Amino acid sequence: TLQCSIRFIFCLSLWPAMSLCSDFSAVFERYINLPQPSSVCLATYVWIDGSGEGLRGKTKTVYEFPKSLEELPVWNFDGSSTGQSTGRDSDIYLKPVAMYRDPFMPGDNILVMCETYGPSGEPTESNKRHSSLSVMDRTKSSKPWFGIEQEYTIYDLAGHPLGWPKGGYPGPQGPYYCAVGADKIFGRVIMDAHYKACLYAGIKISGTNVEVMPSQFEYQIGPCEGIEIGDQLWISRYILHRIAEDFKVKISLDPKPVPGDWNGAGAHCNFSTVEMRSEGGIKEIHRAIEELSKQHHIHIKHYDPKGGEDNMRRLTGHHETATIYEFSSGVAHRGASVRIPRQVNKDGKGYLEDRRPSANCDPYEVIEALLRTCVLKDWGPDDSSSEEGSK
Numbered sequence: 001t002l003q004c005s006i007r008f009i010f011c012l013s014l015w016p017a018m019s020l021c022s023d024f025s026a027v028f029e030r031y032i033n034l035p036q037p038s039s040v041c042l043a044t045y046v047w048i049d050g051s052g053e054g055l056r057g058k059t060k061t062v063y064e065f066p067k068s069l070e071e072l073p074v075w076n077f078d079g080s081s082t083g084q085s086t087g088r089d090s091d092i093y094l095k096p097v098a099m100y101r102d103p104f105m106p107g108d109n110i111l112v113m114c115e116t117y118g119p120s121g122e123p124t125e126s127n128k129r130h131s132s133l134s135v136m137d138r139t140k141s142s143k144p145w146f147g148i149e150q151e152y153t154i155y156d157l158a159g160h161p162l163g164w165p166k167g168g169y170p171g172p173q174g175p176y177y178c179a180v181g182a183d184k185i186f187g188r189v190i191m192d193a194h195y196k197a198c199l200y201a202g203i204k205i206s207g208t209n210v211e212v213m214p215s216q217f218e219y220q221i222g223p224c225e226g227i228e229i230g231d232q233l234w235i236s237r238y239i240l241h242r243i244a245e246d247f248k249v250k251i252s253l254d255p256k257p258v259p260g261d262w263n264g265a266g267a268h269c270n271f272s273t274v275e276m277r278s279e280g281g282i283k284e285i286h287r288a289i290e291e292l293s294k295q296h297h298i299h300i301k302h303y304d305p306k307g308g309e310d311n312m313r314r315l316t317g318h319h320e321t322a323t324i325y326e327f328s329s330g331v332a333h334r335g336a337s338v339r340i341p342r343q344v345n346k347d348g349k350g351y352l353e354d355r356r357p358s359a360n361c362d363p364y365e366v367i368e369a370l371l372r373t374c375v376l377k378d379w380g381p382d383d384s385s386s387e388e389g390s391k
Helices: 002-032 129-138 188-201 228-246 282-294 296-302 309-314 342-347 363-376
Strands: 041-048 055-062 075-078 091-101 110-117 145-156 205-210 216-225 249-252 267-272 329-331 338-340 352-354
Touching (some): 041 091, 041 228, 091 228, 110 228, 129 228, 129 363, 145 228, 188 216, 188 228, 216 228, 228 249, 228 363, 267 363, 282 329, 282 338, 282 342, 338 342
Parallel strands (some): 041 110, 329 338
Antiparallel strands (some): 041 055, 075 091, 091 110, 145 216, 145 249
16 A cells, blocks of 8 residues: 555665664774773763653763762753753752762763752752752661662663564563563563663662563662662663663653553662661561551652652552552562561561552652651641642
């Protein structure tokens, strides 16, 4: 038909560009491996944009390798292009808060996680780290540890989950979790490349695995003490998106990427204090869970970027989730809001797993909420006056 002929001609027209793209890596090698002057360091400043989910980055030449964050200058960017300011007053400041080895640029180069501040020095709306750090400072004596299990889904550039039949679905869930085989695993190379890149960068990535839904994967960051978990998770996400560029695929952190009988994607947060990790700490774990049960609706509002709307699609009471409307807990119960691992229950100490945070959550918000509920108990009337985020 004419429509098919037009489609065929269109595909042929793309062929030179596709061939060119396939040759990019070989051409790029000529330049990326050019000797870099020993007197310079390329510092890629990374920040969270106005969406609260997206990441941006730009690179600065620094004329001496920084031995500390204090040696890195405050920089700025056009906030009107990232949803963080207007064009009439567009400069937003970038304040370095953590630095890591850059796995993409050979040599003494770094990735720099940054906070964002407005012209008067006020934190931007998407800078949740500012208030979270204040809470971390107030709870230092509790030595809070966090570990986050980041799930994600890989899509091809046409918008289909990688490896799924075009216009259809793979077989039902069951054979994919932690599996092996080209008929079950679509994208392992990306998972493995990300693992190695994070290790090189100095990120505390503690493991990775293939997930229940095909084309879905998970990696774990931590344990980290305090604010470090947020810095490391955001940089690990940046690295993941950059690796996806190289493989010409897309990464989705959508909490329910495919409607229907398919698992969603979360960012389960494992949390403990020094009291929980001490002998007899199981009592403190149960006390913390009791406090969490009282503030369920507040946590739901802080556990995804849309105040609970994203998690409504995921927390249904099915597919290894609890319902968004009710709090629940249990030992080894993956259908609960909060799970006590079986080994923790046996040892009588350890940590709890909050299974409610969505894959696209802001970890700074998650850890702040956990400490405000379990340690500080300082939620005010304005925080708890409405349950709209969980309904």
